[in-house]
Amino acid sequence: MITAIVNISLKAGVLDSQGKAVHHALDSLHFNNVDDVRVGKQVVLKLNTDDKEQAMKDTQKMCEEILANTVIEDYEIELV
Amino acid sequence: MKVSILQFPGTNCEYDTVHAFEKLGAETEIIWHKAESLPEGTDLIVVAGGFSYGDYLRSGAIAKFSPVMKAVTEYANNGGKVLGICNGFQVLTEAGLLPGALKRNDNLHFISKHHTLKVENNDNIFLEKLNNGDVVNIPIAHHDGNYYIDDAGLEELKNNNQILLTYSDENGNIKNPNGSVDSIAGVCNKNKNVFGLMPHPERAMEAILGSDDGVKMLEGFLAS
Numbered sequence: 336m337i338t339a340i341v342n343i344s345l346k347a348g349v350l351d352s353q354g355k356a357v358h359h360a361l362d363s364l365h366f367n368n369v370d371d372v373r374v375g376k377q378v379v380l381k382l383n384t385d386d387k388e389q390a391m392k393d394t395q396k397m398c399e400e401i402l403a404n405t406v407i408e409d410y411e412i413e414l415v
Numbered sequence: 416m417k418v419s420i421l422q423f424p425g426t427n428c429e430y431d432t433v434h435a436f437e438k439l440g441a442e443t444e445i446i447w448h449k450a451e452s453l454p455e456g457t458d459l460i461v462v463a464g465g466f467s468y469g470d471y472l473r474s475g476a477i478a479k480f481s482p483v484m485k486a487v488t489e490y491a492n493n494g495g496k497v498l499g500i501c502n503g504f505q506v507l508t509e510a511g512l513l514p515g516a517l518k519r520n521d522n523l524h525f526i527s528k529h530h531t532l533k534v535e536n537n538d539n540i541f542l543e544k545l546n547n548g549d550v551v552n553i554p555i556a557h558h559d560g561n562y563y564i565d566d567a568g569l570e571e572l573k574n575n576n577q578i579l580l581t582y583s584d585e586n587g588n589i590k591n592p593n594g595s596v597d598s599i600a601g602v603c604n605k606n607k608n609v610f611g612l613m614p615h616p617e618r619a620m621e622a623i624l625g626s627d628d629g630v631k632m633l634e635g636f637l638a639s
Binding site for chain 2: 345349350352353356401402404406407
């Protein structure tokens with residue numbers, strides 16, 4: 336079994352208002368060493384295969400079709 | 416005139432939409448999302464507002480795979496008229512029937528209030544009863560209404576007169592409640608048969624309830 340961890344975040348250049356709000360909150364708590372915050376989401380998939388190449392291909396297809404909206408979001412896949 | 420109104424789990428504006436179109440004299444039918452075909456003789460499909468699939472993953476992301484959407488895509492590709500209101504707009508962008516995407520409002524608030532909109536392009540069936548520059552008062556109620564499109568896409572929208580409405584003040588000057596690119600509230604596709612907007616014209620049908628400016632908008636569809 337392979338676990339695919341998909342991290343989805345807004346593309347660079349697309350304003351991340353949640354990230355901005357969190358950054359502001361961190362500032363208020365005196366965490367002044369933060370330059371930028373991006374908030375994203377993580378989808379964890381347990382795949383019933385041992386073929387890493389296939390797992391990557393399948394997960395990419397899932398990202399393109401539903402998990403991410405590539406108009407505004409980027410995704411990264413990690414297989415473990 | 417026959418209007419088919421889509422209903423997904425979580426849709427909640429379908430009965431308002433029925434009321435609006437029946438008030439204008441149209442025949443309406445609510446279509447459950449499991450339907451694989453549309454009623455014979457459908458003149459307009461409305462993807463009604465609400466929270467299809469609880470907005471899980473992204474607003475409209477899961478609804479686009481409902482069985483009925485295949486028929487809607489085919490209908491639209493054959494030139495059939497489709498109108499997406501609020502969550503319906505989100506569904507149509509997710510399905511690729513309209514350009515761009517809707518993201519979380521810049522101020523992160525769910526915004527529910529009447530808002531004035533400026534008519535940008537009336538050379539389409541939806542807004543032909545209005546004039547460019549007209550200001551209408553229509554309620555908005557959304558959390559993810561922040562329209563995004565990249566620069567190239569925006570240029571294309573402008574060149575093809577695809578921007579339908581922008582958020583404005585009562586004099587038609589830009590007033591942007593949610594952070595939308597160019598204050599865009601609604602767009603159509605290149606062929607001008609698929610329309611989407613975040614505001615709710617179906618909730619502006621009775622002056623006694625705040626505004627009847629929605630009548631002129633929805634009437635455009637009945638003229639054909």
